[in-house]
Amino acid sequence: MIDPTDRTSIIETSGLTREFRVRDGLRRRTVLAVDDLTLRIEPGEAVGYIGANGAGKSTTIKMLTGILVPTRGSVSTCGLRPVEDRRRLARQVGVVFGQRSQLWWDLPVRESFRILAAIHDLSSEAERARTDELVERLEMAEFLTTPVRQLSLGQRMRAEVAAALLHSPRLVILDEPTIGLDVLSKQRLREFLVAERRTHGTTLLLTTHDMGDVERLCDRILVIDRGRLAYDGDLAGLSRTVGAERVLVVDLAEATDDLDAIAGTRHLGSEGHGLRQRLSFNAEATTAAKVLAAVSEHAEVLDLAVEEPDIEDVVRRIYAARR
């Protein structure tokens, strides 16, 4: 349970480093998965932990939760040493890994909750009150008696989140919580997390590739690049860092070479032999209409869409600025 008077940092790392020895052909080499990471996360913060594939996010989370031993440096989670105090820490942390389940597949959802409540030593009153709260907030009543294996992805994710939060942890770590969910399920889950934080002062740390998660859930963003912290600040600062970039997506009438020389734009990528191309542009310097006009000089445009920057692009730009 959360003690509002406890002001210890929820997460504190200093010089946290994790190396892996990997085989590279006949030779062995060292991969620096997390490199000298120093940060603090305070109670009640909602932090997005973002970076490209292989940047070091999972390795960090594993060290924060005591699954992996650091090579060097120190880490404290909820005031505890994650490896040595792993059992005590489990009472204070809830973890949701989108790809892994902590539910029993053949049992009805409700039974999984009962088992988890027993594991966490919840009194029957606490169990009932908390289960009721989660069932209502996550709209789970209709599938409480359904075996987990029969749930849709959106239902299962809600059940996973409820399972991880049943013991009212101070810190909730979510790894890609909305991946693969439809728009409505994403929205529900985000609303729930916002409410959970507001009501219980829960600290959230989430990895995501979804800009919507960051915008709606996080008031602080950490960007990790090759194991090192590349950005620590709010979303507005992040947008300033990368500029007010938007993306024009055009569907062209015929296969076209990469449109990489359109003034004021950057070519982000092509699909289907250039039938669909993505160009980013600075909204303060030009307009979508001008970019479209320039594209039309090269090819007939059948359809178009304008996107706000996505995280991959934001991360790419931050990385580019550091190299």
Ligand SMILES: Nc1ncnc2c1ncn2[C@@H]1O[C@H](COP(=O)(O)OP(=O)(O)OP(=O)(O)O)[C@@H](O)[C@H]1O
């Ligand atoms: N058990 C391991 N053995 C060897 N190398 C590893 C191991 N775990 C991670 N790595 C390497 O460490 C680096 C960081 O990996 P990590 O999984 O932490 O990245 P990530 O940011 O979580 O990526 P993703 O978004 O793909 O999950 C990568 O180069 C990865 O190959």
